[in-house]
Amino acid sequence: MATLEINNLHAEVAEEGGEQILRGVDLEVASGEIHALMGPNGSGKSTTAKVIAGHPAYEVTDGEIVLELDEEDVDDIDVELSESDYRWNLLDMEPNERAALGIFLGFQYPAEIEGVTMTNFLRQAINAKHDERQELFADEADLDEAADEDEDAGYETSPMEGPADDGEIGVAEFQELLTAKMELLDMDEKFMQRYLNAGFSGGEKKQNEVLQAALLEPAIAVLDEIDSGLDIDRLQDVSEGINALRDEQGTGILQITHYQRILDYVEPDHVHVMLDGKIAKSGGAELATELEDEGYDWVREEAYEAA
Amino acid sequence: MSSEDLQDTDTEARFEFKKEQKSALKADKGLTEETIRLISDDKDEPEWMLERRLRALKQFQEMPMPTDWPGQPDLSEVDVDEIVPYIRPDVDVRAGVDDWTELPDDIKDTFDKLGIPEAEKNALSGVGAQYESEVVYQNMRDRWEEKGVIFCNMDEAVQEHEEIVREHFMTKCVPPSDNKFAALHGAIWSGGSFVYVPEDTTVDMPVQAYFRMNSEGMGQFEHTLIIAEENSEVHYIEGCSAPKYSAFNLHSGGVEVFVGEDAHVQYSTVQNWSKNTYNLNTKRAIVEENGRMEWISGSMGSKATMLYPSTILKGRGASDNHITIAFAGEGQDIDTGAKVYHNAPNTKSTIESKSISKDGGRTNYRGLVHIADGAEGSSTAVECDALMFDNESTSDTMPYMEINESNVDVAHEATVGKIGDEDIFYLQSRGLDDDDAKQMIVSGFIEPITEELPIEYAVELNRLVELEMEGSLG
Structure with missing residues (x-):
C-alpha cells in the first residue's frame, strides 16, 4: 500500500516574478482510496495535479511531496531493498521517475502526438516504466554491471530484422493485456492503430487517459477533470474504468472535478475543497452534495472566520 | 566513440x-579539357x-x-x-x-x-x-x-x-x-x-x-x-x-x-x-x-x-507526389524542396515537406509550383512543416507559386513550431525520459516518410535520426 503525502506545498509559476499559486497544500491519498478535490476556478486544483507529476512550468518554493511504499508496491523488484527505497521525495525527481514509482496524471487536455500509434506508445510506455523502476531500485553496483552488459551487447541483428527487442513486455503479451483493458472501458480496437490522441473527440481522449492508467497500474492516479466534456454514456464508461482502477489494482485516486455528477458514479471516500491555493475544508461524500447545492461561498466564509 | x-x-x-x-597531390592541374578526355x-x-x-x-x-x-x-x-x-x-x-x-x-x-x-x-x-x-x-x-x-x-x-x-x-x-x-x-x-x-x-x-x-x-x-x-x-x-x-x-x-x-x-x-x-x-x-x-x-x-527534385507534368492527367524530410544539426544548412510544372490539363501534385533543425542548424523549404496557362482542372497541395528543437535553430519556408490558369485548385499550408514542452511533459508523465519523449515526437513527425519506405530503410532512418539527436539531447 502506497501513500502520497503532500505537506505545506507552496508553488509558483517558474518564471521571473511568477505568480504564487499554491500556498500551503496539505493532502494525503492512500492506495485504494478515492478522494475528490473540488473548488472554484483558479483555486489551484490543476496546479496541484501538475506539481505532483513534476511539471517544469512550476517551481516549488516550500513543502514536500513524499511517496511511501510498502512491500506490495515493490514485489516486481528483484534486488534487495534498503529503508530508503520505501520513501521517496518526489520533488527531487524527474516526471518519468515519478511515473515509474507509481504516480499517474490524467490530463485535462491530453497532448496530441501525430505519427505515433497508440500501440507503439503504450508498449513503449510500459517498457520505459519497467526499465526505470529497475534502475531506481537497483543499487549502484548493479547499475554498473548492467551498463557493462549493454556495452558488450552491441547490434547483432541486421537492419532487416530491426533492433533487438529487449523490452520487458513482448508483443503478444502486450496485446492480451491491452485487449482486456479496452474491453473494460468499452473501447474499439480501431483505437490502437490511430495516432496518440490525434483527432480524438474530447470523450475519446478521456477514455484514453483512463486506459493508460489501467495499463500502467499506478499506485496513485491524479485525474484532472476527467469528467469534463463527457456525455452520459462515456461518463459511465470512464467511471467504471476509474472504479476498476481502485477495485482491481488498488490504485488510490485523487479526482479533480467541478461537478457532483461524476461523484454519483465514482463515490469518493473523502472530499476536499480548495480555495486560494490551500485545502479549506475536508469531509466525506456528503460535502460534495452540499457544495453542489450551495456553492463555495459558505466554505470561504467558514475558512476566513476560522482564520 | x-x-x-x-x-x-x-x-x-x-x-x-x-x-x-x-x-600529396597539390601539383595537379585544374579541371580542363584534357582531364575530361x-x-x-x-x-x-x-x-x-x-x-x-x-x-x-x-x-x-x-x-x-x-x-x-x-x-x-x-x-x-x-x-x-x-x-x-x-x-x-x-x-x-x-x-x-x-x-x-x-x-x-x-x-x-x-x-x-x-x-x-x-x-x-x-x-x-x-x-x-x-x-x-x-x-x-x-x-x-x-x-x-x-x-x-x-x-x-x-x-x-x-x-x-x-x-x-x-x-x-x-x-x-x-x-x-x-x-x-x-x-x-x-x-x-x-x-x-x-x-x-x-x-x-x-x-x-x-x-x-x-x-x-x-x-x-x-x-x-x-x-x-x-x-x-x-x-x-x-x-x-x-x-x-x-x-x-x-x-x-x-x-x-x-x-x-x-x-x-x-x-x-x-x-x-x-x-x-x-x-x-x-x-x-x-x-x-x-x-x-x-x-x-x-x-x-x-x-x-x-x-x-x-x-529540389522536380517534376514536369507533361501529359494530361499526369500526377506527382513529393515527400521530403530534412534534418539539420550544428553547422548544417539544408536547403531542400520541390518543383512541379503543370504543363497539361487535369494534372495533380502534392508536396509534403518535413524539416527538423537543432543546435543552430538551418533548414529551408524552397519550392516552386508552376501551373501553365491552359492547364485547366489542375490541382496542387503544398504542406510544409518545420520542427525546431531550440531557439538557436532556424527554419525558413519559401514556397513560390506561379499560377497562370484560373480554373485550378491550389492549397498551401505551412507550420513552423518548436518541439512542444507540453507534449514532452505528457510523454514523460507516462514514464518516457526526456530523450525518449523527444525521439518519439520526432519519429512521429517523420512518420509520413518512414511509412512509405520498405521496412529495413524505415528502421535505419529512424535509428539515424535517433543518433543525430543523441548528441544534443544526452
Whole structure:
C-alpha cells in the first residue's frame, strides 16, 4: 500500500516574478482510496495535479511531496531493498521517475502526438516504466554491471530484422493485456492503430487517459477533470474504468472535478475543497452534495472566520 | 566513440586523413579539357559522350556560381579544381583509403549503431573494397532480365545500351545548361544506375541500393537514368542511411526519370553525407499522360545541401507526389524542396515537406509550383512543416507559386513550431525520459516518410535520426 503525502506545498509559476499559486497544500491519498478535490476556478486544483507529476512550468518554493511504499508496491523488484527505497521525495525527481514509482496524471487536455500509434506508445510506455523502476531500485553496483552488459551487447541483428527487442513486455503479451483493458472501458480496437490522441473527440481522449492508467497500474492516479466534456454514456464508461482502477489494482485516486455528477458514479471516500491555493475544508461524500447545492461561498466564509 | 563525443570533435580532426591525402597531390592541374578526355578515354566511351562531356565543361566554365538566391547556403568554399585528383583515372589517390580501419571514427561508429553487417560496410562507406552481391539478388536480376528489364551500372549502359542512353542522357530532362552543377555533373559524371522497364511490366520488388554495392556507382558524381515505358511500374531506392564518406567534399549527382503513359515510378532516397560535404544535386522527372511520379527523399548529413527534385507534368492527367524530410544539426544548412510544372490539363501534385533543425542548424523549404496557362482542372497541395528543437535553430519556408490558369485548385499550408514542452511533459508523465519523449515526437513527425519506405530503410532512418539527436539531447 502506497501513500502520497503532500505537506505545506507552496508553488509558483517558474518564471521571473511568477505568480504564487499554491500556498500551503496539505493532502494525503492512500492506495485504494478515492478522494475528490473540488473548488472554484483558479483555486489551484490543476496546479496541484501538475506539481505532483513534476511539471517544469512550476517551481516549488516550500513543502514536500513524499511517496511511501510498502512491500506490495515493490514485489516486481528483484534486488534487495534498503529503508530508503520505501520513501521517496518526489520533488527531487524527474516526471518519468515519478511515473515509474507509481504516480499517474490524467490530463485535462491530453497532448496530441501525430505519427505515433497508440500501440507503439503504450508498449513503449510500459517498457520505459519497467526499465526505470529497475534502475531506481537497483543499487549502484548493479547499475554498473548492467551498463557493462549493454556495452558488450552491441547490434547483432541486421537492419532487416530491426533492433533487438529487449523490452520487458513482448508483443503478444502486450496485446492480451491491452485487449482486456479496452474491453473494460468499452473501447474499439480501431483505437490502437490511430495516432496518440490525434483527432480524438474530447470523450475519446478521456477514455484514453483512463486506459493508460489501467495499463500502467499506478499506485496513485491524479485525474484532472476527467469528467469534463463527457456525455452520459462515456461518463459511465470512464467511471467504471476509474472504479476498476481502485477495485482491481488498488490504485488510490485523487479526482479533480467541478461537478457532483461524476461523484454519483465514482463515490469518493473523502472530499476536499480548495480555495486560494490551500485545502479549506475536508469531509466525506456528503460535502460534495452540499457544495453542489450551495456553492463555495459558505466554505470561504467558514475558512476566513476560522482564520 | 559515442555520438556525444562526435559533437565535440571538430571537423578538421575527423577528416584529417583526407587532408593528408590531398596534400600529396597539390601539383595537379585544374579541371580542363584534357582531364575530361582522360576520363572518357579511360571508360572507352563513344565519341558522342565525349562531346557531351566537353560541351558540359564549357557550359560549366561559362556559368557563374549561383550566389543570388535569397537565403541560399554559402558555397564559397567549394573549389572545383580540387576535384581533379579524385576523378583523373591516372591518379590513384584512393589506394591508401581502401581499408575500413582508416575511416573516421564517427562513420564507423554510425555503421555499428545502424547495425550494418560488416561485409557491407566497406562498400557503403565509399572506400575501394568491393562487396560480393548475394546470390539472391543475382537470381532476381536474372528473372527481371527475362521480362526485358534492364538494371545496370550507368557506365556499362553507355556501352551496352548505347542508342537508348544517347537519346535520353542529359538531353531533354536535365540538360547541362540547367544549372552550373548540372553542367559540372555532365562533364565529370561517373557511375550510377540505369533502369529500363518495358511496356506493361511491373518490377514487383523495389530496386535497391544493395544491388549497386559492387558497382562503381557509389561515387560522388553518379548519374541515374530511369526509363519506365507505357503502363509499367517500378520503385527505385537509392542510397542508404549509412553515412557516405567523401574523399572530396562535393557531391553532385544527376537523376533523370522518364515516366511513360500510365506508368508509375517511385524514387526513394535516404542519404547521409559526411558533414564536410556540399550536396548539390539535380533531379528531374518528365511524366506523360496519366503517368505518376513519386519522390521520397530523406536528406541527412552534409554541410550544405541544395536539392529540389522536380517534376514536369507533361501529359494530361499526369500526377506527382513529393515527400521530403530534412534534418539539420550544428553547422548544417539544408536547403531542400520541390518543383512541379503543370504543363497539361487535369494534372495533380502534392508536396509534403518535413524539416527538423537543432543546435543552430538551418533548414529551408524552397519550392516552386508552376501551373501553365491552359492547364485547366489542375490541382496542387503544398504542406510544409518545420520542427525546431531550440531557439538557436532556424527554419525558413519559401514556397513560390506561379499560377497562370484560373480554373485550378491550389492549397498551401505551412507550420513552423518548436518541439512542444507540453507534449514532452505528457510523454514523460507516462514514464518516457526526456530523450525518449523527444525521439518519439520526432519519429512521429517523420512518420509520413518512414511509412512509405520498405521496412529495413524505415528502421535505419529512424535509428539515424535517433543518433543525430543523441548528441544534443544526452
